[in-house]
Amino acid sequence: MEYKETLLMPKTEFPMRGNLPNREPKMQEQWNDMSIYDRVQERTKGRPLFILHDGPPYANGNIHMGHALNKILKDFIVRYKSMSGFHAPYVPGWDTHGLPIEQALTNKGVKRKEMTVAEFRKLCEEYAYEQVDNQRAQFKQLGVRGDWENPYITLKPEYEAQQIKVFGDMAKKGYIYKGKKPVYWSPSSESALAEAEIEYQDKKSPSIYVAFPVTDGKDVLATGDKFIIWTTTPWTIPANLAIAVNGKLNYSVVRVGSERFVVAEDLLEEVASVLEWENHSVEKTVKGSDLEYIVAKHPIYDRDSLVILGDHVTTDSGTGCVHTAPGHGEDDFIIGKKYNLDVLCPVDDKGVLTDEAPGFEGLFYDKANKPITEKLEEVGALLKISFFTHSYPHDWRTKKPVIFRATAQWFASIDKFRDELLQAVNETEWIPAWGETRLYNMVRDRGDWCISRQRAWGVPIPVFYAENGQEIITDETIGHVSNLFREYGSNIWFEREAKDLLPEGFTHEGSPNGHFTKETDIMDVWFDSGSSHQAVLEERDGLQRPADLYLEGSDQYRGWFNSSLTTGVAVTGKAPYKGVLSHGFALDGNGRKMSKSLGNVVVPEKVMKQLGADILRLWVASVDYQADVRVSDPILKQVAEVYRKIRNTFRFLLGNLSDFDPSVHTVSYSDLREVDRFMLVKLNDLVKNVKNSYDKYEFAGIYHAVNNFCTLDLSSFYLDFAKDILYIESADHHDRRAIQTVLYECLVSLTKLMSPILAHTADEVWVHIPGVDGESVQLTDMPEVQSFDGAEELKQKWNAFLDVRDDVLKALEEARNEKVIGKSLTAKVTLYVDEKTEALLSSIKEDLKQLFIVSAFEIGGRTSEAPAEALSLGANSIVVEKAEGETCERCWTVSPHVGEDQDHPTLCPRCAAVVKENYSHLA
Numbered sequence: 001m002e003y004k005e006t007l008l009m010p011k012t013e014f015p016m017r018g019n020l021p022n023r024e025p026k027m028q029e030q031w032n033d034m035s036i037y038d039r040v041q042e043r044t045k046g047r048p049l050f051i052l053h054d055g056p057p058y059a060n061g062n063i064h065m066g067h068a069l070n071k072i073l074k075d076f077i078v079r080y081k082s083m084s085g086f087h088a089p090y091v092p093g094w095d096t097h098g099l100p101i102e103q104a105l106t107n108k109g110v111k112r113k114e115m116t117v118a119e120f121r122k123l124c125e126e127y128a129y130e131q132v133d134n135q136r137a138q139f140k141q142l143g144v145r146g147d148w149e150n151p152y153i154t155l156k157p158e159y160e161a162q163q164i165k166v167f168g169d170m171a172k173k174g175y176i177y178k179g180k181k182p183v184y185w186s187p188s189s190e191s192a193l194a195e196a197e198i199e200y201q202d203k204k205s206p207s208i209y210v211a212f213p214v215t216d217g218k219d220v221l222a223t224g225d226k227f228i229i230w231t232t233t234p235w236t237i238p239a240n241l242a243i244a245v246n247g248k249l250n251y252s253v254v255r256v257g258s259e260r261f262v263v264a265e266d267l268l269e270e271v272a273s274v275l276e277w278e279n280h281s282v283e284k285t286v287k288g289s290d291l292e293y294i295v296a297k298h299p300i301y302d303r304d305s306l307v308i309l310g311d312h313v314t315t316d317s318g319t320g321c322v323h324t325a326p327g328h329g330e331d332d333f334i335i336g337k338k339y340n341l342d343v344l345c346p347v348d349d350k351g352v353l354t355d356e357a358p359g360f361e362g363l364f365y366d367k368a369n370k371p372i373t374e375k376l377e378e379v380g381a382l383l384k385i386s387f388f389t390h391s392y393p394h395d396w397r398t399k400k401p402v403i404f405r406a407t408a409q410w411f412a413s414i415d416k417f418r419d420e421l422l423q424a425v426n427e428t429e430w431i432p433a434w435g436e437t438r439l440y441n442m443v444r445d446r447g448d449w450c451i452s453r454q455r456a457w458g459v460p461i462p463v464f465y466a467e468n469g470q471e472i473i474t475d476e477t478i479g480h481v482s483n484l485f486r487e488y489g490s491n492i493w494f495e496r497e498a499k500d501l502l503p504e505g506f507t508h509e510g511s512p513n514g515h516f517t518k519e520t521d522i523m524d525v526w527f528d529s530g531s532s533h534q535a536v537l538e539e540r541d542g543l544q545r546p547a548d549l550y551l552e553g554s555d556q557y558r559g560w561f562n563s564s565l566t567t568g569v570a571v572t573g574k575a576p577y578k579g580v581l582s583h584g585f586a587l588d589g590n591g592r593k594m595s596k597s598l599g600n601v602v603v604p605e606k607v608m609k610q611l612g613a614d615i616l617r618l619w620v621a622s623v624d625y626q627a628d629v630r631v632s633d634p635i636l637k638q639v640a641e642v643y644r645k646i647r648n649t650f651r652f653l654l655g656n657l658s659d660f661d662p663s664v665h666t667v668s669y670s671d672l673r674e675v676d677r678f679m680l681v682k683l684n685d686l687v688k689n690v691k692n693s694y695d696k697y698e699f700a701g702i703y704h705a706v707n708n709f710c711t712l713d714l715s716s717f718y719l720d721f722a723k724d725i726l727y728i729e730s731a732d733h734h735d736r737r738a739i740q741t742v743l744y745e746c747l748v749s750l751t752k753l754m755s756p757i758l759a760h761t762a763d764e765v766w767v768h769i770p771g772v773d774g775e776s777v778q779l780t781d782m783p784e785v786q787s788f789d790g791a792e793e794l795k796q797k798w799n800a801f802l803d804v805r806d807d808v809l810k811a812l813e814e815a816r817n818e819k820v821i822g823k824s825l826t827a828k829v830t831l832y833v834d835e836k837t838e839a840l841l842s843s844i845k846e847d848l849k850q851l852f853i854v855s856a857f858e859i860g861g862r863t864s865e866a867p868a869e870a871l872s873l874g875a876n877s878i879v880v881e882k883a884e885g886e887t888c889e890r891c892w893t894v895s896p897h898v899g900e901d902q903d904h905p906t907l908c909p910r911c912a913a914v915v916k917e918n919y920s921h922l923a
Helices: 020-033 036-044 065-082 099-107 117-141 157-172 234-239 265-274 330-338 365-378 415-427 434-445 475-488 525-530 532-538 560-572 604-610 613-622 633-655 674-695 699-728 734-754 759-766 791-817 835-842 848-852 909-918
Strands: 176-186 191-193 198-216 226-231 242-245 250-256 259-264 280-287 295-297 304-309 322-324 382-395 403-412 429-431 547-553 577-583 827-833 856-862 871-873 876-882
Touching: 020 036, 020 117, 020 604, 020 613, 020 759, 065 117, 065 547, 065 577, 065 604, 065 613, 065 674, 099 117, 117 604, 157 176, 157 475, 157 525, 157 532, 157 560, 176 330, 198 234, 198 365, 226 234, 226 322, 234 365, 242 330, 250 265, 259 265, 265 280, 322 330, 365 382, 415 434, 415 560, 429 434, 434 560, 434 577, 525 560, 532 560, 547 560, 560 577, 604 613, 613 633, 613 699, 613 759, 633 699, 633 734, 633 759, 674 699, 674 734, 674 791, 699 734, 699 848, 699 909, 734 759, 791 827, 791 835, 791 848, 791 871, 791 876, 827 835, 835 856, 848 856
Parallel strands: 226 259, 242 304, 429 577, 547 577, 827 856
Antiparallel strands: 176 191, 176 403, 198 226, 198 295, 198 382, 242 322, 250 259, 250 280, 295 304, 827 876, 871 876
């Protein structure tokens, strides 16, 4: 007889190798064929809603690791919520307007100026849809489940129609206005920018000190005294209209040779050092407030520069006398308004100086720095020039410097409802908690939001103008334009004349002849995406506002979180979200930003082709995503190794359940042995901890908990000793069915717990589990946390046993190293113990030698009675020696009773009995 044929070895068709790059696409096809998203929604219909509202990625180019991190995190949450008592629809979205698409078409050779705006916009739309299709395919490859056939896209007519309503609601409340004021202006984009579109990079700039001679000192200063200003933007000197001082500061009138200069008292020594004054003396000190309305002369032009007071003037740097050009700075503009100064802005859309800067017209602003400083030097006004590198605002798309430039723009007033915005921030749950402070401070300190852009590809600002120039924004016009956009899309704004876009028969007192014009600017793309709470959550059946959660990268505090808050509070008085969760950026393995030039870019598509999407998903679960995260090939290989352990655990569990029918063979909890009950209690703790971690969005806790359960609790302990029972005993032996009961519970629970993370693998496991309902684990709920009587005492007892077992394993390892034994089954262990350990071991009903995986075990006495050769480990001493007897051919234990059965002389009595009872037909 071949005794190996009598062993109940694991059997399963679940493969050891994941082969994920080949297997996952097939599974995604299955999900598609079975309409898994719709099936999940149907199953959970009627449950409490949980809405995670997707922030729209920009539709341009392939997805990067930041996209993957973001979408996978969202998928974890939505999948978990669907399996834990909620109805959690997930509608993905895309941001599709804006400059990058215009630039992409230009780069492809599209001649924008040779076509109408409407024709160019059609090309932009086609390109945007191509990008959406490309990114959608890649997001689906990640295993992200959502309503992919019905995403929200900001260029869709129904979306644009709702966006117009948001604008109209804000205008009706007086939050929208048109005004000329300095905004961030990008000469490279030829458009205004919002704060969210600004990034800071180092720039080399000139630093100049310039003298402005006094022409009317108002009996405080003498004619010819000179105010000294300091600036890093010489190109703005032609726009100077004033010098600002702080009324609360003291100012020194300083004699240097034959000249007298005015600087803030607190900055005198610093200025004297920079300007290398060897001998200077303070002739008098005056209060800043006494300098108001003194008149100085512009150093280049024959015009006045008025001395004015401003609290923005500090002694942090400079001279305490601030060059003021209302057309080129926010503080300058505000203070200029107070003193009725013109808003002079001698720079055009391309950043070129106009004829309002005589002598420098036609020069690009940055190129004008040199001739302007040369002119200042020529007239004797330049006291010092040097160069320094500093952090300077740049256009985040073109990466070129921006300027402050006063133009007529549309604004959303923040001041008018700032208190409501701050209250909404306070009422929102922020994860991490510092997000609240960050957004609160941003809202507290931000100026009005410039929402107009001078581009072609975007949602038009729905404003008409009467013949007399009066702006027309009424409920009637807004409603009509919204309906037109819903029916035809926003391109109709560029295809029709103003009169054909107005309601039929529309009249206005400012247009007695019926002549109207329309606004040509479009809305900031942040207004587009920031309107999604109205255009998606309100527009679509089955969703609700506010959303339960917004989840995006930490850069969105200044972006989508901010714009959504502004429009949400403006329209509804409340934030559009109950909670905001942010994640960090994906960096390379050394913590550096990924860039093609460094060659350190990790591409999701490549990872999926090499390792599989589930490895990428497991990596996301493994990191502390609320901070910046690192990813590299070595890091992903470590994650793949953890995946392999988890997969092997699933395979072992499946293999040992091939003959288990849960409806027939399950052993009740009360009939289980203690060690089996202990494992169910440990499993129950895992379920509780994992669900708690999901609820707190702490996925790294799940990764570590499941990994530890598989490697320590199962592989290193329970499964290790269980093999002797699972393989050796009769199929229906009580202990074997008891262990299978535990394995089955572990398998089902682990599959469900890991389903949101290992989406493909969990579904692959599910179809191999005997007796489960449903085609997919996605159509089930999370395991429930159970209450077991005496659970704490059981854990205390068996954890104490595991400590003893660790000691035994150490002793076995040492004996193996010293060649005393080979495998542990060749060993006999004698334990010398204290009273506490003896009581513990004597209370255990299970076979201790089986638990220790040795062939013989005995307690030799007290620790004090241990022989000299015993290994002392804490309270216990252990002797390991070769077990007496022969090795059983079937179970590999060593026993002095091998050979006692004449029919099976190479077997131990236990194996002989099992073979006789079950396998006599093989003889």
